[in-house]
Amino acid sequence: MNKKNYISTFLYYLLATLIAAAMLVPLFWMISTSFKNKGALMALPIQWIPKEPTFDNFVRLFDTPGFIGSMGNSLVVAVASVALTLISSSLAAFAFAKIKFRGRESIFLLYLASMMIPTQVLFIPLYLVMSELKLTDTLTALILPGIFRAFAVFMLRQKMKTIPDEYMDAAAMDGASLGRTFFQIIAPMCKGIFATLGIILFMESWNDYLLPLVMLQSNSKFTMPIILSAMSGQFKNQYNLMMAGALISMVPILILYAVAQKYFKAGLQVGGVKG
Amino acid sequence: MANDTRRICEKIRQAETLPAGFHNEEWGTFMKLRNQKTGIVAAFPYLLPSLLGMALFSVLPIVASLCISMTRWSGMTHVSIFHGFFTFVKENFIGFQNYAAVFQEKEIWTVLSHNAYFLVLYMPLMLCMSLILAVIVGSDHKAVGVYRVIYYIPVLTSWVAGALIWKWVLSSQYGPINDILGFVGIKGPAWLQSEIWAMPSIVLASVWKDMGFYGMIFLGGLQSISPEYYEAAKIDGASAWQRFKSITLPLLSPTTFYVMILSLINAFQIFPQVMVMTTDAGPNGATQVMVERIYKFAFSFGKMGYAASYSWILFAIIFAITIFQNLMQRKWVHYE
Numbered sequence: 001m002n003k004k005n006y007i008s009t010f011l012y013y014l015l016a017t018l019i020a021a022a023m024l025v026p027l028f029w030m031i032s033t034s035f036k037n038k039g040a041l042m043a044l045p046i047q048w049i050p051k052e053p054t055f056d057n058f059v060r061l062f063d064t065p066g067f068i069g070s071m072g073n074s075l076v077v078a079v080a081s082v083a084l085t086l087i088s089s090s091l092a093a094f095a096f097a098k099i100k101f102r103g104r105e106s107i108f109l110l111y112l113a114s115m116m117i118p119t120q121v122l123f124i125p126l127y128l129v130m131s132e133l134k135l136t137d138t139l140t141a142l143i144l145p146g147i148f149r150a151f152a153v154f155m156l157r158q159k160m161k162t163i164p165d166e167y168m169d170a171a172a173m174d175g176a177s178l179g180r181t182f183f184q185i186i187a188p189m190c191k192g193i194f195a196t197l198g199i200i201l202f203m204e205s206w207n208d209y210l211l212p213l214v215m216l217q218s219n220s221k222f223t224m225p226i227i228l229s230a231m232s233g234q235f236k237n238q239y240n241l242m243m244a245g246a247l248i249s250m251v252p253i254l255i256l257y258a259v260a261q262k263y264f265k266a267g268l269q270v271g272g273v274k275g
Numbered sequence: 276m277a278n279d280t281r282r283i284c285e286k287i288r289q290a291e292t293l294p295a296g297f298h299n300e301e302w303g304t305f306m307k308l309r310n311q312k313t314g315i316v317a318a319f320p321y322l323l324p325s326l327l328g329m330a331l332f333s334v335l336p337i338v339a340s341l342c343i344s345m346t347r348w349s350g351m352t353h354v355s356i357f358h359g360f361f362t363f364v365k366e367n368f369i370g371f372q373n374y375a376a377v378f379q380e381k382e383i384w385t386v387l388s389h390n391a392y393f394l395v396l397y398m399p400l401m402l403c404m405s406l407i408l409a410v411i412v413g414s415d416h417k418a419v420g421v422y423r424v425i426y427y428i429p430v431l432t433s434w435v436a437g438a439l440i441w442k443w444v445l446s447s448q449y450g451p452i453n454d455i456l457g458f459v460g461i462k463g464p465a466w467l468q469s470e471i472w473a474m475p476s477i478v479l480a481s482v483w484k485d486m487g488f489y490g491m492i493f494l495g496g497l498q499s500i501s502p503e504y505y506e507a508a509k510i511d512g513a514s515a516w517q518r519f520k521s522i523t524l525p526l527l528s529p530t531t532f533y534v535m536i537l538s539l540i541n542a543f544q545i546f547p548q549v550m551v552m553t554t555d556a557g558p559n560g561a562t563q564v565m566v567e568r569i570y571k572f573a574f575s576f577g578k579m580g581y582a583a584s585y586s587w588i589l590f591a592i593i594f595a596i597t598i599f600q601n602l603m604q605r606k607w608v609h610y611e
Contacts, residue, residue, distance in 0.1 A: 008515075009416065016411045016418070019404075020425045023483060027428065029451050030440045046454050092325035099321070101314030107322075114333045116597060120544045120566045121590045124573045124582055125336035125343065125356070132357050148328025178317055207433035209547040210566075214574070225435035229551050232439055239443045246436035253431045264427075265491075 034058070034244035041240050057244040066219040067245070070227040075252075077139050077212075077223060078205040081146035082198050088147045089197075090190065093156035094182050098168055108157075111150040123214050130215060141215040142205075142223070152197055159193045160186060192266070199260055200267040203253055224249045344373055344583035373584040383588070386563050389474065393564070394542035396478040401486055401538055402531070408490030413497045426487040434484070438551035441480035442467060473557040477548050484548075485541075489534050496530025497523070529604075536600045543592050546570070565589045 028048075033041065035053040061067055095101075096108050119126070126145070127136065135141040163186060171181040212223045222230065228245050235241055257264055339356050346367040348354065354363050377383050412423045429437065444450050445466040453463030464472045504522045513521070524531075546566040549556065556563040556571075565585065572582035 012411070012414065012416055013418070015407070016416075016422050019407065019411070020422055023425060023429060023487075025451060026437075026440045026444045026483065029444050030436075033443065042449060044448070046449055046451065048451070088324040088328065091321040095318040095321035099314050099318040101318045103315070104318075107326075111329070114329065116594065117333070117337065117590060118544060118593065120546065120569070121586045121593075122333075122336045122340060124569070124579065124586065125339040126332060127573075128339060128354075128356050129331060129335055132355060145328070145332045147324055148332050150329075153325060182321075203431065207435075209433070209435055209550075210570075213550075214570075225433050225547075228435045228439060232442070232551065233554075239446075242439050243443065246439050249436050250432055253433075254428070257427070257431055261424075 030243045030246055033240050034247050036240045038238075038240070041238075057240045058248075061241060061244050061248070064231070064241075066222055066227055069220055070222045070224050071248075073139055073221060074206055074223040074225075077142045078202050080139075081143045081205050082201045084143060085146040085149045085152050085201055086194055086198060089149055089152035090156050090187060090194075091182070092153045093160055094186055096153065096157045097160035097163075098165070098186065099178070111153055115150045115154075119210060123210060126211075127214050136215055137217045137221055138215075139221060142208075142212055145211070146201070146205075149201075152201070155197060156190060156193055159190050163189055192263075195260070196263045196266045199256065199263045202256070206253060340583050340586060343579055344587055345370055346580050347372075348579045369580075373580045374588075377581065377584050377588065382563075382568075383585075385560070386565055386568050389562060390543050390545070390564050392474055393478055393481075393545060394539065396475060397481055397542060398535065398538055400478065401482050401489060402534065404482060404486040405489035405534070406493050406531075408486055409493030409497055412490065413494050426490060428487070429484045430487040432484065434547035435551055437484050438480060438548045441476070441483070441548075442552050445476050445479075467553055468558060470558045470561045473553055473561040477545070477552055477562060480548055480552065481545065485538070489538065492534055492537075493527070493530055496527050500526045532600075532603065536596060539596050540593055543589060 032047075032049060034057055035055070036047070036050040037052060037054050037056060040047050040050050040052065096104060130136050130141045135144065167185050167189075168181060171185055176184070207225065208223070209225045209229070212226045213229075216222055216226060219227075219230075224245075228242065228249060231245060232242055335356070339360070342360070342364045346364055347369050348363075348367060354360065408426050412419055412426065432440075444452055447453055447463065447465040447468065450463075450466075452466075456463040466472045466476045500523065504526070505518055508518045508522060543565055545564055549562050549564055549567050550570075553562045556567055566589070569582050569585045569589070572578045572585060
């Protein structure tokens with residue numbers, strides 16, 4: 001390696017590390033704060049590493065009414081809405097990709113058009129629909145909208161279209177019903193997309209703020225982001241407690257990322273499609 | 276099962292090469308399936324859940340929201356959108372008066388200017404940073420994997436957690452940012468408590484949160500550029516910067532355009548960071564933005580009709596951006 005290469009390698013690592021360090025400062029500060037006691041929190045000069053680290057914040061957090069419940073709520077909502085979306089969307093995608101019927105293209109166009117209207121525009125009437133269904137302040141209000149996800153239908157349809165029709169014909173010849181063909185042939189071939197979609201949707205649901213903020217009123221129904229933002233009002237300046245909460249809320253997604261990085265990467269490519 | 280299917284597929288392929296006019300019983304079965312005139316009967320059960328969801332959670336809200344935006348509704352009276360909704364709409368119909376009222380107020384322009392201000396600060400910063408991240412992660416140095424993970428962590432964080440962290444990081448007295456600034460001799464501002472710095476603070480947090488996401492999109496764009504271009508340029512003696520300027524940037528233009536459009540739409544939808552980082556939309560309403568206003572009008576002030584008109588103005592903006600994207604894409608972005 002010549003001298004010029006050494007310099008460029010050095011500059012590369014310098015820049016990459018500087019940016020990484022800058023991006024980690026807030027996260028480091030969160031972790032550091034979550035182990036601080038009350039005194040260290042407001043100590044000047046600030047303590048980058050707490051002098052007397054303590055687990056108190058985590059203990060107090062778990063004693064806070066509704067906190068443990070909110071973890072459960074978030075998990076239930078995320079898992080249930082992912083399952084609902086995958087089932088309903090793959091069924092619809094199957095119809096769009098593999099069954100011929102009149103109006104297929106126009107209905108699908110309607111699906112695509114619906115992607116242009118974001119939740120940010122529709123959350124008021126969505127709240128009204130939910131209150132009409134007597135579902136406000138229930139977790140169901142957060143799960144049920146997952147039944148219609150145009151972008152999931154779109155992705156699954158794309159995948160199913162790449163499956164040759166011969167599979168369908170072969171199954172039909174064997175006397176398999178359409179349902180059996182779907183469950184035993186088509187759905188298993190979409191495993192990769194299911195995993196990718198599942199991860200995008202899980203993360204979206206786990207981190208969602210707007211919909212639960214609009215739908216939920218009582219403490220016992222709160223999801224993690226909502227209880228965290230409620231705490232910031234309730235505990236005013238007790239940032240050690242809030243940082244501990246933020247840290248805990250991040251852990252499941254980080255674990256998921258560590259385990260399934262491959263699908264995150266694929267998900268990102270598709271996530272772009274979502275717009 | 277899969278093996279069976281493959282075997283049968285093979286059989287079909289053989290059948291398809293048979294001379295025209297060849298028929299047997301099996302062939303008839305699957306030809307029937309492919310030309311179903313009664314397809315809708317077969318498709319209906321599969322479409323049902325999704326269509327039901329579309330009707331309830333997309334079409335109905337759109338129609339209801341359009342109607343509400345044209346009614347005088349304080350939000351105090353209970354209105355059912357299943358029973359007697361249209362009677363209510365007819366009785367309280369005021370046409371486009373809500374929209375007219377919105378545009379007569381100074382507020383909408385202030386709010387839109389805040390979104391625009393966010394955009395002006397956010398977009399250049401985000402584009403530069405995410406492109407740098409993409410180049411770093413796209414290189415062939417050894418530690419690339421580590422950087423990739425680090426740059427991606429903020430994307431995985433929920434906005435509420437991210438916003439809480441930034442609120443505390445930007446604390447004027449106890450925050451590390453002002454501590455670092457103090458170290459190099461700058462007295463940091465009061466960030467979120469300052470009318471001038473509140474929006475830049477939100478931009479800072481948003482760039483931190485989003486640059487990994489857009490960086491990965493840029494990475495996809497970088498990787499789709501054929502290495503042959505670079506090799507040819509190298510032979511011609513082009514420097515790294517020249518190669519970046521004359522090959523990477525132009526060939527990356529579709530990705531750049533796409534990222535710009537995404538972030539443009541995103542800029543008009545910012546919400547959680549504003550809600551969590553700035554209580555009551557900042558000092559003197561410095562961080563009042565579209566979605567935050569819609570939420571406050573509807574759920575804090577009960578001005579439903581007004582809020583619905585705001586929603587549709589927001590939609591009109593997003594729609595215009597999307598149309599613009601389609602037009603421009605056809606015009607000057609060249610896909611290979």
